[in-house]
Amino acid sequence: MNFFAHLVLAEPTVESRVGNLLGDFARGVDQDSLSAEVLQGLINHRRIDQFTDQHPEVRQMKRLFSERRRRFAGIALDVLFDHYLLNHWHQFGVHSRVQVVEGxxxxxxxxxxxxxxxxxxxxxxxxESDWFGSYESLEGVSYALDRIAARIRVNNEFDGVGEELALHYPRFEAGFRLFFSDLAEQFPSSLIDSGN
Known part of the structure; x- marks a missing residue:
C-alpha cells in the first residue's frame, strides 16, 4: 500500500500516522529511540505490507504486468491502490474525502x-503539491510512477508503466475492491467502514 492507504489505516493520531508512514523511510532509524505509538505505527505499516504482498488477489494482479516491468509491479500497484481508494472513497470512507485528506x-x-x-x-x-489530489487521475498516478522509475538505482524499464495500468484498469479495479475489503477487515480504521 502507498502513503494515503497507510495514513488511513493508522490510528487517528499524529504519532500513529507518522509511524505508519515511517516504514518507507526507516532505513537507518534507531527504533529504540521511537515513542511507543510511533513504533506501533511502524509495526502496523510492516504488517499491512506483508498482508498486501501475500494476498492472492494482489499476486494475481502482479502477473498481469509485462515481464520487463513485473519486478516493480508492487510499486505500481501501491500507487494505483491509492488512486482507487481515493476514487471509491464513498464506498469505504466514513467521513468526506476532502475532510480526511485535509486532516x-x-x-x-x-x-x-x-x-x-x-x-x-x-x-x-x-x-504542498497535493499528491493525494494528483492520485485521483490515472495520469497523476502515471506521472508519480515515472518519477519513481527515474529514482530507482538499478537499470530498469519501469518508466511508462502507466500504459499497463490503463490496459488492465478494469481488472485492477475489481481486484482492488476485493483486496481492500479484506484489508479493511483485517486492519480496522476509524476512517474506513469495514462492513464493505
Missing amino acids: LYDDLIAGQPLMPQRMQQVTRRIV
Missing part, C-alpha cells in the same frame, strides 16, 4: 519533528 495533511505537518530528515522533505512535498 491527514494537517497531521503530516504537525508530525514533522517526529520524522527523519528525508521523510520531512517528502511529506512536505506531499502536502
Whole structure:
C-alpha cells in the first residue's frame, strides 16, 4: 500500500500516522529511540505490507504486468491502490474525502519533528503539491510512477508503466475492491467502514 492507504489505516493520531508512514523511510532509524505509538505505527505499516504482498488477489494482479516491468509491479500497484481508494472513497470512507485528506495533511505537518530528515522533505512535498489530489487521475498516478522509475538505482524499464495500468484498469479495479475489503477487515480504521 502507498502513503494515503497507510495514513488511513493508522490510528487517528499524529504519532500513529507518522509511524505508519515511517516504514518507507526507516532505513537507518534507531527504533529504540521511537515513542511507543510511533513504533506501533511502524509495526502496523510492516504488517499491512506483508498482508498486501501475500494476498492472492494482489499476486494475481502482479502477473498481469509485462515481464520487463513485473519486478516493480508492487510499486505500481501501491500507487494505483491509492488512486482507487481515493476514487471509491464513498464506498469505504466514513467521513468526506476532502475532510480526511485535509486532516491527514494537517497531521503530516504537525508530525514533522517526529520524522527523519528525508521523510520531512517528502511529506512536505506531499502536502504542498497535493499528491493525494494528483492520485485521483490515472495520469497523476502515471506521472508519480515515472518519477519513481527515474529514482530507482538499478537499470530498469519501469518508466511508462502507466500504459499497463490503463490496459488492465478494469481488472485492477475489481481486484482492488476485493483486496481492500479484506484489508479493511483485517486492519480496522476509524476512517474506513469495514462492513464493505
